[in-house]
Amino acid sequence: MAKDINTRLTRLRERRKGPDNVSMEAIAKAATASLRPATVVTPEAWENRGGATQHWTRYAIGSMQAVSHRSTEISLETGLRVADQLRDRLARAGVHAEFRLQGSVPLNVHIQGVSDVDLLAISTELWTYDSSGAKARLGEYRNPSQKTSVQLLRELRQQVEADLPNAFPAAKVDTMGAKSVKASGGSLPRDVDVVPSHWHDTTSYQLSDREMDRAVTIYNKKTGETIENRPFVHIDRIRSRCELIGGGLRKAIRLCKNIKADSERGIQLSSFDIGAIMYHADMNALRAGQFTDLAVLAETQRHLDALYANQALAESLMVPDGTRCIFDTPDKRAGLLGLSVEMDELLDNVFEENGAGLIGSALSRQLKRERVSALAI
Numbered sequence: 164m165a166k167d168i169n170t171r172l173t174r175l176r177e178r179r180k181g182p183d184n185v186s187m188e189a190i191a192k193a194a195t196a197s198l199r200p201a202t203v204v205t206p207e208a209w210e211n212r213g214g215a216t217q218h219w220t221r222y223a224i225g226s227m228q229a230v231s232h233r234s235t236e237i238s239l240e241t242g243l244r245v246a247d248q249l250r251d252r253l254a255r256a257g258v259h260a261e262f263r264l265q266g267s268v269p270l271n272v273h274i275q276g277v278s279d280v281d282l283l284a285i286s287t288e289l290w291t292y293d294s295s296g297a298k299a300r301l302g303e304y305r306n307p308s309q310k311t312s313v314q315l316l317r318e319l320r321q322q323v324e325a326d327l328p329n330a331f332p333a334a335k336v337d338t339m340g341a342k343s344v345k346a347s348g349g350s351l352p353r354d355v356d357v358v359p360s361h362w363h364d365t366t367s368y369q370l371s372d373r374e375m376d377r378a379v380t381i382y383n384k385k386t387g388e389t390i391e392n393r394p395f396v397h398i399d400r401i402r403s404r405c406e407l408i409g410g411g412l413r414k415a416i417r418l419c420k421n422i423k424a425d426s427e428r429g430i431q432l433s434s435f436d437i438g439a440i441m442y443h444a445d446m447n448a449l450r451a452g453q454f455t456d457l458a459v460l461a462e463t464q465r466h467l468d469a470l471y472a473n474q475a476l477a478e479s480l481m482v483p484d485g486t487r488c489i490f491d492t493p494d495k496r497a498g499l500l501g502l503s504v505e506m507d508e509l510l511d512n513v514f515e516e517n518g519a520g521l522i523g524s525a526l527s528r529q530l531k532r533e534r535v536s537a538l539a540i
Contacts, residue, residue: 168218168512171425175225178276178424179207213540219512220540224456226421227414230275238268241353242280245346248330249284249323249357258322259287265358265394267434270401272416277424278434279345279354283379283394284323289315290362291380296369304364312361312389316382319359320344327357341385363391375399393484400483401438404446411452414459415441419502422509428501431494439482439489440499441466448536455539457513461532464510467503468528471496510535 209225229235246262253260266281267273289308292299308315324338333349343356360379368376375395382389405412419437423430432440444466451458470477477499480489490496507528514531517538526534 168222171222172218172225174425175222175421176210178274178421179225179228179230217516217540219509219516220457220538223418223460223509223513224540226418227452227456227459228417229271229413230273234275235268235271235273238273238278238280238353239264241351242268242282242355245280245282245327245330245351245355245357246284249326252326252330253284253319253322256322256326258319260284260319261287263395265398267420270398270413270438272401272413272420272434272438274417274420274424277420279356281343281356281358283358283360284319285379286315286319286359286361288361290364292364293366293369296364296366298364298369312380313382313387315361316359316380316389317384317387319361320382320384323357323359341383342381342390360392365393391486393486396484397435397438397482401442404442408446408450409453411449411459411462412441412444412446414452414456415444415449415463418459418463419506422505423502426501426505428505430498430501430505432498432502435482436489436495436498437502439480440470442483443480451536455536457538457540458536460506460510460513461536464503464506464528465532467499467506471499471503 207225207228209221209228212224213220242264243262250260250262263283263285264281265283267278268280289306289310289312291306291312292304298304310318323344324336327334327336327344327346331346331349331351334346334351335348337345337347340356343358345354345356347354358381360381363378363380365376365378368374368378370376375398377395378391378393380389380391401412401416416438419441420434423432423437441463445462448462448465449459451462470480474496477490477496478488481487482489490499510528510531514526514535517535517540
């Protein structure tokens with residue numbers, strides 16, 4: 164992360180207030196030159212929190228906040244617009260699909276200027292199922308297609324790649340992604356990642372009939388393999404846990420994502436991974452985020468530090484949907500270290516600028532966390 168707090172604050176403000184689809188290169192140049200946007204904008208509430216010199220504190224608090232309601236609406240509208248265009252074009256080519264949003268936007272942990280809109284394009288021609296499920300045992304499944312998952316998803320991917328440039332001729336369409344096709348720019352105020360997929364009915368779904376229990380199978384263009392994902396379980400479990408504690412879990416996830424966006428350490432953790440990591444934090448500690456945002460900073464720092472110190476514990480943790488371990492590659496452990504160090508530095512700086520002085524700076528991190536958690540700003 165850039166060491167200059169003014170640069171950090173400029174980047175954060177630009178992400179939250181800058182023009183839609185502004186490039187991160189432009190944001191970085193504006194921050195380096197200490198330029199403010201030419202247009203007059205109303206400061207957000209977090210920009211008036213704390214004293215005039217408490218810049219680190221404002222950065223920490225601002226990084227936790229949800230983007231504006233209108234910004235979220237624009238993300239949702241953009242995703243639905245792409246879905247409407249693709250649905251009709253795919254149908255004309257004899258390819259039938261339905262669409263769902265996944266990822267950060269429906270979970271409300273997206274950060275403007277960084278988070279894309281993830282759109283599942285779900286083929287209705289083929290679905291798979293767990294053969295041990297209740298419906299499967301009763302013989303209720305009759306699959307209409309003779310194609311394999313790989314065949315169908317390869318064809319769906321090819322048609323999406325062909326239709327997106329025609330639907331949005333001014334946009335840039337990137338077909339090089341392993342699992343998605345990205346459309347950006349032109350008339351699209353948000354980048355949209357289209358993920359070709361088909362339904363997979365899990366044993367849980369066969370019992371509940373709730374879509375949140377239904378999985379999807381996606382296609383990796385680079386390897387030719389298919390992968391089972393459970394994006395709606397992930398969303399539901401994080402949302403439910405967060406609502407039980409009054410919103411602190413979402414604040415912690417947004418904080419980590421903004422720290423990653425500003426980091427110069429090359430943190431190799433996806434938004435999905437960050438959500439999964441914070442899902443295992445101390446919810447009682449995050450509950451205090453209802454009353455003081457800085458309690459969220461303190462618990463986030465403690466949790467990341469504890470996970471890196473205890474590798475066996477970290478490697479035992481599963482993603483919320485239960486499909487894999489969170490830290491399943493060496494890069495992710497390195498990413499955890501980078502994020503943990505960034506959070507250490509943020510906690511130290513917030514502690515220092517809230518009147519700790521030279522004596523307080525020698526305190527242990529545990530005592531720093533306790534004092535920061537008690538700050539009502």
